Structure formats: structure tokens, C-alpha cells
Amino acid sequence: MEDNNVRIDKWLWAARFFKTRSMATDAVDRGRVRIGGEPIKPARAVKVNDKIFIDNGSDRWEVVVLGISDKRGAAPIARALYSETEDSITRRENDSEARRLFPEPGSSIKGRPTKRDRRAISRAGG
Numbered sequence: 001m002e003d004n005n006v007r008i009d010k011w012l013w014a015a016r017f018f019k020t021r022s023m024a025t026d027a028v029d030r031g032r033v034r035i036g037g038e039p040i041k042p043a044r045a046v047k048v049n050d051k052i053f054i055d056n057g058s059d060r061w062e063v064v065v066l067g068i069s070d071k072r073g074a075a076p077i078a079r080a081l082y083s084e085t086e087d088s089i090t091r092r093e094n095d096s097e098a099r100r101l102f103p104e105p106g107s108s109i110k111g112r113p114t115k116r117d118r119r120a121i122s123r124a125g126g
Helices: 008-014 021-029 075-079 086-101 115-123
Strands: 033-035 051-055 060-065 082-084
Touching: 008 021, 008 033, 021 033, 060 086
Parallel strands: none
Antiparallel strands: 033 051, 051 060, 060 082
């Protein structure tokens, strides 16, 4: 872990919130990553105790920075770079429970329906 200036996009990648650094940069550019409620740019330096809001598409996180690193390591090492707030933990648990109980209607559809699928749909009254 280094205590020099590390860009937010590099830190998000090292902390394993995004699979690639370019995905992290894109999320920051689109305003899905905020520090202290303010939209930021990818070159913004991360500091210890920064409160970061992250929306990576599937989950929304609110974390406090505990360590600075620009190297992507193993998951336990990445997990040591931040601590998630209690509100964030409960919100993510509620969101995952809601997704489990009420799945997206189109999530089971894989591409265009086949001729057989269309016949089944029309028989069902659709």
C-alpha cells in the first residue's frame, strides 16, 4: 500500500469495485461515483477517510477509504482498502432480497423467441 496520490479510477479498480480500470473511469465520468456527495473526475486523488458513493450497475456501495493502493491484489487485500457503512450494508441486503423475491420479468428471456416459443405464447393467450 502506497501513501502517494492515487487516482480514484485506479483505486476503484484496485479495490475490486470494477473489473477493468476503463470501466471505473467510465463510471466516474457518468457520475456514478461521488466523493462526499460531489461528482468528481477520474484524475481526482483519493485520500484516507474519504466517503465514496459507488454505483457499479448491480450494487450501490457507500464506503470509507481505509487504505490507498494502485495495485490490484487478492480480494482480502482489496477488502482491507475500505469499510462499508452500516446504511450501505442494509441497503444492499434489502436490494438483493428484493431481486430474489421479485425477479425482473425479462430476466428469464434469452434472445428472440423460437417458433415453438411463439406458438406456446399464442396458446397461452399472449
